[in-house]
Amino acid sequence: MSYGGREREAAEEQPARVLSASGGSTWVAAEEMTWLRKDDQVLDTKGEGRGRLRGYLLVGIASLLFGLNGNLARKLFDESVLTPLTLVEWRMLIGGACLLILLGVVQRGKVLPPPRSWGWLLALGLAMAAVTYSYFMAISRLPVAIALVIQFSTPAWLVLGGALWRRRWPALPVLGALLLAGSGLVLVTGAWQQRFLRLDPLGLFYAVLSILSFAAYLLLGRRIGRVLPALSATTWGAIIAALFWLFVQPPWRMPLASLQPSLWPALAAVGVLGMALPFLGELAALRYLDAGRVGIAAMLELVAGSAIAYVWLGEALTLDQLLGGLLVMLGVGLLHYEELRRQTGHSFPQPALPPASAEEGESGQPGRGGEGPRDLAVGQISEG
Numbered sequence: 001m002s003y004g005g006r007e008r009e010a011a012e013e014q015p016a017r018v019l020s021a022s023g024g025s026t027w028v029a030a031e032e033m034t035w036l037r038k039d040d041q042v043l044d045t046k047g048e049g050r051g052r053l054r055g056y057l058l059v060g061i062a063s064l065l066f067g068l069n070g071n072l073a074r075k076l077f078d079e080s081v082l083t084p085l086t087l088v089e090w091r092m093l094i095g096g097a098c099l100l101i102l103l104g105v106v107q108r109g110k111v112l113p114p115p116r117s118w119g120w121l122l123a124l125g126l127a128m129a130a131v132t133y134s135y136f137m138a139i140s141r142l143p144v145a146i147a148l149v150i151q152f153s154t155p156a157w158l159v160l161g162g163a164l165w166r167r168r169w170p171a172l173p174v175l176g177a178l179l180l181a182g183s184g185l186v187l188v189t190g191a192w193q194q195r196f197l198r199l200d201p202l203g204l205f206y207a208v209l210s211i212l213s214f215a216a217y218l219l220l221g222r223r224i225g226r227v228l229p230a231l232s233a234t235t236w237g238a239i240i241a242a243l244f245w246l247f248v249q250p251p252w253r254m255p256l257a258s259l260q261p262s263l264w265p266a267l268a269a270v271g272v273l274g275m276a277l278p279f280l281g282e283l284a285a286l287r288y289l290d291a292g293r294v295g296i297a298a299m300l301e302l303v304a305g306s307a308i309a310y311v312w313l314g315e316a317l318t319l320d321q322l323l324g325g326l327l328v329m330l331g332v333g334l335l336h337y338e339e340l341r342r343q344t345g346h347s348f349p350q351p352a353l354p355p356a357s358a359e360e361g362e363s364g365q366p367g368r369g370g371e372g373p374r375d376l377a378v379g380q381i382s383e384g
Contacts, residue, residue, distance in 0.1 A: 055288030059297040062281030067304030069274030070144050077140040081257040084136035089245040094271020096238030103235045120224040125240025127220050130213035134206045141203030143315045145306035149188045149325050150207040152302050154214045156181035173338045180331030187324025295336040299329050
């Protein structure tokens, strides 16, 4: 799919991002779009249709693999001696190694990032370590679908935080998305019912922590996406995350039972099928689809993860929980749709709140200039 007019300008000016609740976020710097797109020429209608179909198929496969990853992890926690800490170590090590090999092929051996990016990469790697560990801890104590829905709502809270930071009311569709996502979370957790008290408190704590760490991951990804291609940033972020957890739990301190050969295929599956391949699938889909459409299609992960949990793990959801999951999906989908509207110049105006002081900088905070979190959930990044 080719860009034209305003869409081309938007792609050249700012990075795009694809959200993935369980595995990460694919953000693509403008200079990288040249090799992600098939070409810069206008495709004929038939060819464009085939390209879009191929793109949606790639996103569908990636979402299915991400959904499988969470359920496989839960299965391993229930039936083996593997802990979330050990599993996240292997996931980052194996997935990062696969991506490093690909990075060497794509960049012809030039895999080291520029020195000025190492500080941001370190922060990104720590955020990746936190988001994966907190997600694994959440699904080890909560039903997979509930943990997925809670983390999947992160974009909505980022938009709300951005609106508060900028002291501006969100656009009407964004307000609707926030209402849908918040209502969906209430239904999924049963916050008004006795059922909520039966949910594991530590599991809920890690689910909330996964929202915070995922938000940090997205914000850092947005920042580093300005100077590094997505493949390079994600590869080194995964390697740094793996090194961090290896420092926390060195190989000689791993439980010996977790290293038995019978677990090796499952560990390889978590690293390859649960990280490397789905990331590459979403990255490849950006050759045929814009980031907003990939983001909307990637919501299939929530459906896939819940369906696999029902069939494989026997985790059934009540009717109100299913409705809550649907509301969260609609809310996040509305955010992505609003991004597409902004790209084409048809977004609703955003009324400004009264300024708190005449000394505020661009960030909307007293005495602070520069930029704050803007349009955080859908990859539409305004440069300050």
